Amino acid sequence: MAADHERSDNEAERTDVLPPVPPEGDSERTDRISDRPLTTEAPTVVGTGWGGGPWPWAGWLTAGAPNPGAPTAPTMPAAPVGAPATRWRRWRRPGLVAACVVGAFALLYGLDLVTSQGDVPRGVVVAGVDVGGMDRTTAEQRLHERVDPRLARPVPVRAGDVNTTVDPVAAGLGVDWPATLAAAGEQPLNPWTRLTSLFTARRVDVVPRVDGAKLAAAVQGLRGKVDRAPVEGTVRFEGTEPVPVEPKAGQQLDVDGATSALRSHWADGEPVQVPVGTTPVRTSPEAVRQALDSVARPAVSGPVVVHGEGRDAVIDPTAIAGALSFEPAASGGWLTAKLDQQKLIAALKPQLAPTERPGQDARIVFDTGRPTVLPSVDGHGVDWGKSLAGLLDVVKRTDNRAITAQYVDQPAKLTTDAANKLGITDVIGEFTTGGFAQDSGMNIHRVADQVNGAIVKPGETFSLNGYTGPRTAAQGYVEAGVIEHGAPAREIGGGISQFATTLYNAAYFAAMTDAGHKEHSYYISRYPPAREATVFQNPDGSSVIDLKFRNDDPTGVAIQTIWTPQSITVRLWGTKRYSVESIPGQRRDFTPPNTVTQPAGPNCHEGNGAPGFTTDDTRVIRDLSGREVRRQTHTVKYDPQPKIVCAPPPPRGRP
Structure with a gap:
């Protein structure tokens, strides 16, 4: 019993140091190893470890015959049965797998390098x-x-x-x-x-x-x-x-x-x-839809009635559509509706004209040969600003679409008393030109009628283009001769430059301040050199070349025009303060004309041309005592007028 007890203790002691039980296959191999005699003598080293050194557990394994070629390891204590073999197997299997993977990868990498050398990279x-x-x-x-x-x-x-x-x-x-x-x-x-x-x-x-x-x-x-x-x-x-x-x-x-x-x-x-x-833009599609639904569509849904004094007028949808516009609001995002009052007035004024009494400024007339003041008349008419102020709110509605016209007395801008105080009593400047053709004379007559009686108040500037407005057939002007590129031509309003030259000289001798004029490009012999002017408008009546003068006197100036079939005279009336002398300069720097050949025919007018030159004019202004007030010299360079030759077209060659 004692022996058995001792054996059990030994086995228990041995069990304490053994590793966990291996799988069944490993258990069988462990049993076989365990049957071999163990020794505590120096074991035989089986194989070598990492780097050629002995395996770490080489001193523990004692089973089997000694290996005569193996080195001898130091004597170590006996190892527990089964431990060295189990640890070796745990290390060996993952290592073999890793080695195989690395080897296969290396082989494939080498093959890929060899087979793809010199090719375009994959992908x-x-x-x-x-x-x-x-x-x-x-x-x-x-x-x-x-x-x-x-x-x-x-x-x-x-x-x-x-x-x-x-x-x-x-x-x-x-x-x-x-x-x-x-x-x-x-x-x-x-x-x-x-x-x-x-x-x-x-x-x-x-x-x-x-x-x-x-x-x-x-x-x-x-x-x-x-x-x-x-x-x-x-x-x-x-x-x-x-x-x-x-x-x-x-x-x-x-x-x-x-x-x-x-x-x-x-x-x-x-x-x-x-x-x-x-x-970016400031508006949005939502803003457009809002303006369309809340303003545009209601605005043209029907007419708007305007109640006048004793008579009504109507703004029909067509007039509303023509006057209504939209623009981005100042703050952005939405649209602001606007009505063009001038377009609305143009639609309403003829309808409400019988309800108004036109006013008339005082005018200067020359029925007796001297300036006479025709009295002013105060008017009574529609105050369009007040009348149309609330129209935008009305057109946004589809019912109750009516407004009431507001009337106001309209005093004359130039009253009779003010006209009498302008001091328009004396001829202060006068000039006459003649020698125009019949058709040119008709245009000169028309513009003279428009300008006759014009008043230039102290400090005001008179503009010929601005005063007459467009000079087209609709205003009574006809086609007449002009000079175009040195050659005769025809256009509506031809001859107006002669009136402009006559008016310029009348203002020149009235000591008016020149506020802008332009001479003809070519010198015209019936005009004084460096003392003439031309004017020009676009077909739409907008001004291109204008004649302007300013009245710097403390009294007013009235323009009188006198037309005959042979001449045009312009007189400026005011208060006589100055006498004016013109001193013409010498002509110099002559330039010969060039020759221009035009196809022969009714539109070609041959001419010898004329040389160009430069000259001056000096205006000397004196007060009535003879003291010189100022002296002004104006220099003009005229282009040579080309020689026109009318040549027949070259003969056609045979086909």
Whole structure:
């Protein structure tokens, strides 16, 4: 019993130091090892450890015959049965797996390097064509096949919200294929890069061959299609139908960015996105809809009645539509409605004219040969500002569409008393010209009638174009002769320059201040040199060349015109303060005329021409005591009037 007890203790002690029970196969091998005799003598080393050294557990394993070639390890205490073998197996299996994986990877890496040497790297895409993994010759051939056909086709371009095209040939765009493939790079040596190239694509931009001047011209050509000013939202009318206008931001082509984008992506086979700058608008589609629904549509839903004194007028939807407009509010976001009062007055005034009493300013007449004041008359009429002030609120309604006209007394701007105090009593300047043709005389007569009796108050400036307004056939003017580019021509209102010269000289001798005039380009012999004037208007009546003078006297000036079939006289009446002397200068710096040949016919008038020259005129102004007040010299350079030759057309050659 004692022996058995002792054995159990030993086994228990041994069990305490043994590792966990291995799987069944390992248990069998452990049992076999355990049957071998153990010894505490120096064990035989089986194999070597890391770096050629002994395995860490070599001193523990004692089973089997000694290995005569193995080194002897120091004597170590006996190891527990089974421990060294189990630990060795745990280390061996993962190591073998790792070694196999590393070896296989190394083998595949080496094969990949050998087989792909000199090729385009895997995953490379050029102009939308996958050429990865190909040799360079094959890759270039593939690019020529796939891409070259589209190189001559228009390149689609997207610029903001504009779709257009660019002709690549005209834009000087081409591709350098060898340089493009060279830009793809060489096969990478990094194992990870080579691995990821199996699953990814890398885009390589084409290397362009570009004619810079042609490309710049093509990009500038895009601006006409792309650039636009911002369009604010509004509502316009087609007749009486309101039409919404959606807001649209402005855009401007980014020239540098567009040039770069076309150089890099024109051959990609996809629309080239080119950058644009934008100019925002202040309105919104919601603002347009609100203005359309709340103002525009109600405004033209029916007429508006205007109650006058004893008579009514009507603003029909057509007149409302013509006067109503919209503009962005000052704070932005919404639209503000506006009514053009002048257009509304034009529609209403003829209807309400019988309810008004026109006023009349005091006038100067010359029925007795001397200036006489024709008394002024005060008027009574519609105060349009007050009458139309609330109309915008009325047109927003669809019912109760009526307003009441407000009337006011309208005193004359120039009263009888004020006219009598202007001091218009003496002739202060006068001039006469003659020698005009009958048709020119008709125009001179017409303008003289318009100007006769005109009053220039102290400090005011008289403008001939401004006073007469448009001088067209509708105002009673006819076609007459003019000088155009040195040759005779005809146009409506011809001959007015003679009246302008006559008026200029009358103001000259009245000591009026010159406020702007222009001489004829060519000297006309019936006028004094450097002391004449011309005028000109556009067909719409807008002024181009005008005659102006200012009254700097403390008293007023009245203009009298006297027309006869042979002459025109202009007199300025006022208060006599000055005497005026004209001192003509010598002609100098003559320039000969050139010859102009025109086709023979009724419109060609031959002439010998005249030389050009430069001359002066000095105006000396003295007070009534003879003291010189001021002296002014004016210099004029006249162009030579060309010699006109009428030549028959050259004979036609035989067919």
